[in-house]
Amino acid sequence: MTRFQSIAAASAALLLATALTPAFADNLSLPAPPTGVGHAETAPPPANVLAYVDTGATNQRGDACHATLETNAGVRVLSGFLAVWTPRTPFVDADQDAPAKDGCPAIKKTDWDGIPGSATDGVKKRPDLHRQNIAYSIKVTGEHTPERDLSAYLDDRRGKNVSVTDGLGPLTDAWRKGAQQTTTITDMPADATTVKYEDKGNNRGVGAKDNPDLGKAVDLIEAGSADGSTEPAKRYYKFARPYRQSDKVRVVPQLVPAESSKPISDGGFPSGHTAEAWRDALVMAYLVPQRYQEMVTRAAVLGENRIRAGMHQTFDVLGGRVLATAIVAYNLNLPKNVPLRQEAYEQSQTWLMKATHSSDFQALMAFAHSEPKAKDALADYAWNKAFVDARLTYGYQQISDPNLAPTVPKGAEVLLETRQPYLNAEQRRVVLKTTEIASGYPIISDPEGWGRLDLFRAADGYGAFNGDVTLVMDASKGGFNAADTWKNAISGKGMLLKQGTGSLTLAGKNSWTGGTTIEDGTLVAASDTAFGNGDIYLSGGKAVIDTRGLQVRGNITVRKQANVEIKLQDKNNVRLQVNKTMSIEGGNLVLTAAPSQTFKAGDTLKLVNASTVQGKFDSISLAGHTLKVTYSKNDISARIVK
Template structure:
């Protein structure tokens, strides 16, 4: 047994040893910026009020009778973005011809460069009900959902010949995507309440913007050959911005992800893929699907924040956890289960390769009520901590569509699924074992920086997979697994209770190390690394 009053700058590797010490820790890096106080953090995270107020309070103003930005919050959501590129008055005027011309060219390029698999997937996304499109992202729970929600679609493959011009543009309208009288009825009802109402619709802002679909703007769009006649037969008043399928995909995905948070990032990734499918199939432009992401995210948050929906929300969550969560099919296909791949694809679809057109220095803003989207994903965090995750994982400023006043466009919900991007303040998390997913076990996959420190309390288990640089770690209870050499940050490691596990070959502690008799250091005995190094 080794007994040190203070260990400084150590490298921990797998070995059978224990360290006991009641020594206090010494600050070794006084030049580091101070962590924010709670008051300072609240100021940073305070929401910004838009011209319409806050979307979660005004979402029902999205009606078919009032479509102007003065009366309709869904239209006004784009006051700081699309309304600066396009003026619908007098048959439309390009206020930013460069960005709109680039938008059209991207529509052409994307539609002309698709694989056979993408062609089929985008065809199915077009033909199926928009909510049904989110079922594949359930992965191992998808088959159980189809069965227990009585989910249906008539489309599983290409037809034998192209659809005629007389075919319905919305063939899924006569098919109920899932039954609200099924075993998963509460979950289905909450999806429908979010994604199938007048206030959910992109059709109302479309009526205001009157922005023509890309296949009508000029040559070059490679429309899916099975749908050319259907597309051409749609009326000229069937507009592009914002995309309805994408809006509904995000509305559905965020409810699916709320009720079954085990699939949160997968659902959001699939929603962004549905948007990409709309460009592939020749139906929408990149700016239109980016707008659908913004609107769908805001609507989902608004519905979840509405107190009149609280009883149904509670039932839907219980419904999903009781009926679905215990029925994973380990042999089912899961195309969305790689976090890094999801993050890469989602990031690409946040911008579609557009360059920045606005200030890159605009601070991130977290919309009022947006943190509710992470409530079930991080049940052990409080409201402020969930807002901090959204703030520190937010996307860079300056890109088209994304810089709305409140900040809906810059929310990077896939990255948020991986935990904090930074610890802005000294942060204590209390993971208590319960029946809620992620209360017992969770993984933070992001590289976590910031001037704050992390204190792990409660009897749950947290694994840190990122290359972290936050200012230090204290373990008071439960288990903290260091799954990266730099998982424990750039500061001290203090074990006052619980267990620290080394889930990788070696783990660096950049600052001081102290451990009392009630704490445990549990190395990975399977590792080939068997050295313990002390650095002075």
């Protein structure tokens, strides 16, 4: 071979090597960062609607003819019931015919019953839904077991706060001790079929005046029920209990002594027990956000137990939830309660950490979920979610416009304040907006939107990025500021910008298209579509891949100040599948594995597959092993050397 031929051959080899070798940092052409839609989403309160948080004080006991849609916030928030039911006349609570008084018309004793011997006093505007309503009561009460009867009895007879505190699971005993909570109803007495037992305990416990441990928490729970009576609405809507509507509805035998003999003063809508349970549970979820969704579930369980007891029906239970949610938000927003809610939250966290020997918020979080379902009835997240979801509408069809825009009541954002403290008030409103129930369902279609709130789903973060979301998590503040998980399936055209030192895990089947930028902290992919369908841009911080194969529908860019961690789950799967280009300016790729995973010399780890790979990491490492890394036009892999 001549010298000229040798030079030509070497040049050809060099050109071939260049064609097969990814571009490195000095000649990278990096994609631009995602831009999303260019604005954040907002969730203004509905216009031209009286806000419950401004008018909640009007929900006072009094003559029914004085409690109207115009004058009473509690009656007004339940006005969705009027789509299926028209109460016939105003009502005066009297055991005999009542003459006209204070401008109220004369009312006969029989008006509560409509016609003597009948069950209701009004017009069924949707008889099909009324049949579905009572059929559910007949079905559920017919499916009784000793365990269900006992649960229904306890939720009826003992203090409602005593009932819902078991929603705290492993934290229940510590809470009850700190609250100095007592009850005299712990089982079903043998003679309960003939004797009506009343709880002689203190229900919520002892307040701050005499209780330095959880007294402020008890005070806030009490405050959460202020102006919370269901009586005005009961008297306005005049809807009979299920056992008065059908003799096929079974009342738990031990609760028969608790039945009222006066239909005229014994309305079923809304359920008072259900409303109280939701009021207390939502305040306790505020105080102990480690069990937020479990407390929501426990309130829903108590509502279901009212149906199992034969004392209420689906209409009543739905109404109780709607009214209670508005009442709690009203009370938490009262200026006089703002300092108390912060003090009560801090006291609750401090006491529970001390009582459970938990070093910090995250340790308490772990303790709060440390027991199996055999001990903690609400330990199963999937069961809780399905149970609550089914009881947000109780399976009713939409009877009015199903496509109304989402609406978030004024002040509702306070309900997520401790669960998502890293979001500002407007962002929490958007979370509520993007996770709420569709419009058009009976009972829960109030003018403001209280009935459409899905607090279980809202606790799992955004449901959509319809605008751009800037997430700032300051880990130094602790709690959910340091680490949280969003489980919802997030859609939309917006983008996510992760800032701050905290860590967020995305676990849903996400499909947003506006892209993801990580500037600081950690973003964890816990599902194959965790980062949506847009570009991913790491200008700093860290992306953690904790799934078998993260799908990146667009480009992924790793700048020099950024890092990537891949949690290995096996040796064969490609961990990062990129539809377009992976551009690597530098940074470190750290491989981690569970202690049970073993590797031997010669094993090859397939890490990245992309349409194009350009650039390389400053380092790729796996603790305890030496790696030989191979970059190609489409792949990155590492072979275990030792």
